[in-house]
Amino acid sequence: MGETTKIAISAAIQAGGSLFTPEQLAKISAAVGADAKIEMTTFKQLYAEVPLERRDAIKEDLERYGLEVYPAGFATKSLIACNFCKGAEETGLDTARTLNKAIAGIETPTPLKIGYAGCALGTSEPLLKDIGVVKMRDRFDIYVGGEPKGLKTFFAKLLVSGLTEDRLVPVVTAIIHFYKAHAKGKEKFSKFVDRVSLEQLQQIAG
Numbered sequence: 001m002g003e004t005t006k007i008a009i010s011a012a013i014q015a016g017g018s019l020f021t022p023e024q025l026a027k028i029s030a031a032v033g034a035d036a037k038i039e040m041t042t043f044k045q046l047y048a049e050v051p052l053e054r055r056d057a058i059k060e061d062l063e064r065y066g067l068e069v070y071p072a073g074f075a076t077k078s079l080i081a082c083n084f085c086k087g088a089e090e091t092g093l094d095t096a097r098t099l100n101k102a103i104a105g106i107e108t109p110t111p112l113k114i115g116y117a118g119c120a121l122g123t124s125e126p127l128l129k130d131i132g133v134v135k136m137r138d139r140f141d142i143y144v145g146g147e148p149k150g151l152k153t154f155f156a157k158l159l160v161s162g163l164t165e166d167r168l169v170p171v172v173t174a175i176i177h178f179y180k181a182h183a184k185g186k187e188k189f190s191k192f193v194d195r196v197s198l199e200q201l202q203q204i205a206g
Ligand code: SF4
Pocket: 082, 083, 084, 085, 086, 091, 117, 118, 119, 120, 121, 122, 123, 124
């Protein structure tokens, strides 16, 4: 193999969670080739190493089968969503899909994980993500700065509460772009939140 690159493969955001069909798994296998290593990450993406010159063709091929392909590494991951167990409408499935489209694959100083929960039970662990979105009836709360790794773990803090659906994408993308513009080198998002303060981020979100 010549020069290679890693791609991140995700199932679509859907009721039931991160589901792959047998056909999709077979397609992934065929597309990346018999020698590829496929890694199951902790953030619901499959990482596969593919030849650089075939990257775009593989992406198109997998997307035809309803899969999503993003850059691996230093980028926002696809939305880490819950299973939408209380029904598509009540849990905001369409909103989550729109949010995923807006945020997945943005180049960032460190890999960024954005969680979404369709209700306050938060089974997708939104408070352990860099940015966590929780649907509360017909509004949304946004949490920032969760840190699940290492020995000094902490929960994300409430940034804004009671956001209307139309404000969700603008606010989350504004936070991501503010982080991109003002992070010091490869500053972790949780450290960045502490440094710039919740109050300043609230102004960005406002
Ligand atoms: S967060 Fe709520 S709606 Fe989503 S899977 Fe968990 S319990 Fe169901």
